Amino acid sequence: MKVVDGGGNQRPGPGSSGIQNHAKWTFETSQSDVKTGDVIELILKAKIDADWYLYSSDNEEGGPISTEISFEPSSTFEVIGDLIPIDPKQKYDETFGMDVSYFNDYAEFRQKIKVLQPNLDVRGEVSYQTCSDITLSCVLGTADLQFDFKKVYGEDQAPTGDYSDLLEADGGASLWGFFIAAFLFGLAALLTPCVFPMIPMTVAFFTNNSQSRSQAKVKALSYGISIIAIYILIGLIFTSFFGVGLANDLATGAVANIIFFLVFVIFAISFFGYFEINLPTSFVNRMDKKAEKGGFLGVFFMAFTLVLVSFSCTGPIVGTVLIQSFQGEVIKPVVGMLGFSSAFAIPFTLFAFFPGLLKDLPKSGGWLNSVKVVLGFIEIALGFKFLSVADQAYHWGLLDREVYIAIWFVLAILLALYLFGVIRFPHDSKGQRIKPIALVVAISSIAFAVYLFQGFGNAPLTALAGYLPPEKTTDFSFQQALGLVEPEEKHDVTPDGFDGEVRHADFLELPHGLKGFFDYDQAIAFAKEVGKPLFIDFTGHGCVNCRKMEQYVWSDPEVLKRLNEDFVVVAIYVDDKTELPESEWYTSTFDGKVKKTIGKQNFDFQIVKFNGNAQPYYVLLDNNEQPLVTPKAYDPSVESFVKFLDVAKEEFNRRQ
Template sequence: MKKRLLTLIFTLFVGTFSVFAQMSDPTSWTFSQKKTGDNEYALTFKATIQPGWTVYSMSTPAGGPMPTSITIEKVGEGIELVGTAEESEPSKKHDDVFGVDVWYYSNNYTVTQKIKVTDPSITTVKGSVEFQACQEGACVPGEKDFAIELGNKGADKATVAAADETKDATEDDSLWLFFWVAFGSGLLAVVMPCVFPMIPMTVSFFMHGDSNKAKAKAKAIFFALSIVGIYTALGLIISFLLGPGFINWLSTNWLPNICFFIIFMIFAASFFGAFEIVLPSWLVNKSDKQADKGGYIGAFFMAFTLVLVSFSCTAPIVGTVLVEAARGSVLRPIIGMLGFSIAVALPFGFFSFFPSKLSNLPKSGGWLNAVKVVLGFVEVALGFKFLMVADQTYHWGLLDREIYIAIWVAVFTLQALYLMGKIKFAHDSDLPYIGVPRLIMIIITMSFVIYLIPGMFGAPLKALAGYFPPQETIDFDINRIVRDNAKEIMKSGVQVGGTQGAASAASNEPVKYSDFLHLPHGLDGYFDYDQALKVAQAQDKPLFIDFTGHGCVNCREMEQSVWSDPRVLEMLKNDYIIVALYVDDKTKLPAEEVYVSEYDGKKKNTLGKKNTDFQIKQFESNAQPNYILLDSRKGNEKVLKPHVLQPARGYNKDRDAFVKFLQDGLKEYKARAGK
């Protein structure tokens, strides 16, 4: 008896633990308010995120993971929103799966929304926060209700501190990346015709102008540090003059983006040799006279003279760095100029210590001008990014995706022709033959052009998605045309190599939600459990239930890496009826389908909420991807878990294991039928 009791307790413990292990809730939320004026309040929503998990910004672009959203009740009925929600600084990365740049949060996430209460009877603000949390292997949708009592309470200091801490951490990552980008730009400036020849001249001046070699090296190092100081001071001045508010305006408003586009075109024309961007001669001459004084003061003014003299070559690069810096935080101009100047000063300091290495430098010549021209083509391509921002802001329709890519194809094709010697500018030398470095550049450029061309017809070009207009702006998208045609065929009930056409005809009804939902790899399937179950029972096939989401990164990875296996595709097409249940879809349910959940007592009024409730209630899980093989003959039972054919699978890119999962499920289905 005691043994049975212990076994029962152990079973209950393990069962309870497994339920909680599957039911993930990786965030905890706190809500607070601060009175900011007459009937005005700042609402603060703070999430503490478990290590390894991320939550996505409210500004996540379309086509990416599910963004966070905040719904406040009675807006327009006694509550008015003041401005838009302000988020703590997110981290940014390019997501190869979705093909877009995504903004996300780790550890902490804070949103502030200002409101004005116009109805005196309102003393509590109610609403909900919807979000998606992801880690390696799983994504979990979440919804948190809030009820914030209004009053004169102060701000939640812990929340503010957490927001500042998160902002500092993520900003540090961004600044480090920008530092190295600026450093690379500085290395490009070194090989400009106005800078490169100055290296041996300057080093020789210091080494031969002073009998004390140690003192000469010290002056040379001071010269290099002066270059760093001068450029960094420029960044400091830009930051001081602009300030964070103006920098934010620069990065988001259409007018400065148009100006930046024009500036980039001017820089490109300068690189092509149309004109030179120079400073007044009196300024250069005055600095040069100060350099003749010698000593450390002379070294400083010699560095200043170098900066001024090389301005015609470095101005476009410096301008590019500063323009990009102005589109970020107030520290970016300083960090950008610091990285740029260190790269410019580095060769002067290095060769001052190792003058014998000067003989290894390539000789000046026509190749220096070729570097300028190549950078001119790059400036043209990058400049159109700013015009794209303005175009999307005002919906002018000038730069659809295929037009934008066509411009890049033209620009880099011309660059390749220039490198081949087929195009010649005013300051170019004759090209008697093509050297190996130039040939490598030609191959790289032409390969890039060939890579771009399919993008004009719908290819995602994932590596460059952040630089191009959104995929939906393309007019001639082959993938979309194929999908739309397939949907029309499916609606007509014609079989097209899968099961859905025949199934639709058998059930004599169109596939629900197929006008905006679809399966990958041309697979046929369903998006409503009851409809899929009816077809599966009619065809005597097991159900393959795919709990997925529009913003589920891991789901897309599984579809690309595992579902694409020919063995998997064959079984999904022929042996199973697929039903994809999107847990984050916002489609409103018809009034007759809205219900209150037995699980959490909340109203389920969207397709996503209905599917989430179904997953939690029947399979005790809320993670995606989640794959269930179900005996369709028992699909109408009130409790479905006993009729699952194999243990559920989640994110695991082992193709062989997934094939075995499908095979074992099919065997079990047949075994239960006595076949």
């Protein structure tokens, strides 16, 4: 392989000022997870400017300057063969008196290497020449090689338990659950006074202003698709604005969560009928005029007008979905808006296709306002969830479990009293009879209150795992107040055989009496000392699915037995706001920011070390800090989790 020093010949041509670069390079690998002994391909891609071309790597001596790569010396890999161009073009070049190979618009090259060591480090430079027959000039260029490898294993350290498909299914299941929840929010939005009366009006418009039934159906379908597109655009804006780190900060930050709580309370007061949240009238009127133009563009603006006009009812619901999406993957806002808008758009399209169904719709009336009020109570309940997240992350101790349960208990009773007609809000009709559906909801609300009441007696309330503060925050119970049980002391998490002090154990706990650590360095050192694999639990105070896993899966005797006996457990909280001593601060290689708190450092550790940012996330390592199996995300199956642990234990024993 030739080494390029940056020199070379250029064809004569007009001079130009400034540094020119007519090829933009990107670098990939044929596989991101590799082990010692693997032969992989480095893939080099170039986007070439218009009217310019890039010479290939296979031109003969005496011809143009070919594309070449030079690697920095490294004992971690071995270069195999030459740089291979993928489908270059050829032409006869009179200047060189030979056929030359080149690329227009796009170029791709591949280079094989063999992995020699697990600490694979591939660095180097690609040098190339671009020319233009328009400007009659050539430009030399170089680009630094950059290749990212997610995981590099030793020859005997590749995970044998493949959970990759299961992992994808877990993430997919979580998003599907959020999609369904958002879909239900969309259905709820349909039953509000701003939207429900619009359904027959919109369908009648399509039917009366179309030349045929088929045209009415096409317009109705376009209308539904436009609604979905508009809401997805809202989700995309949130996705692009809130990156990985910012989304995590918003999900657990004190200021953000207090603001979210206040926003939910404002939404609730609006739903109760004390004021309405409206967009500027001038903006709505402008969109309405555009909708009058007709054609498919007019249909789109009709959909946009519906979104704007219904904002006073749908705005709080949309805000709820978007704020809930902060506690998950960055794509979650898009998924949420897709679910919400799908439910929102379906009736308009469905009734336009089958207008006969309109006669079965219930008439508008006071029941629509009742739907808004019920949603208002739900908004307040959800609002306290965000206040609780900040309370746990900063260890304020304001919203302990029994306080939180009491608030939800009171809300459930108030909702029942409202539906029974005892409580009234501004827009409620006087003398309104209790409808059968309202009676069912009221009874359900009372049943929910009874269920919550059991929490005052230290009942686990498993169905609400993840939504209530953890049981460790409980300061009061009726059983203790009556002297029926002794107050529980904080259990000692120090593992047997560990002589030191477990870091952060004064304010963090492990569930179900487990013993372990909250600091990775302490945990891996102890795991090496006792010769056990390390179980890493990437978790968070505000992680709903983490609490569900602890309540439904970790509590199983088979799982607890394995965690207690076969592994060293470490809980890595990615959202804890406790600030560390300045001597422990460091600047992240991921985003270049100084990490000062436990949560910031742990979140950075998860991203840099394991290329992940979602919780829960379970990683099992051997004593060389190499993965034993593919990491696992949320999966409420006890059987699957037991298998996950067993396969890792078998692999650990095999490597000993």
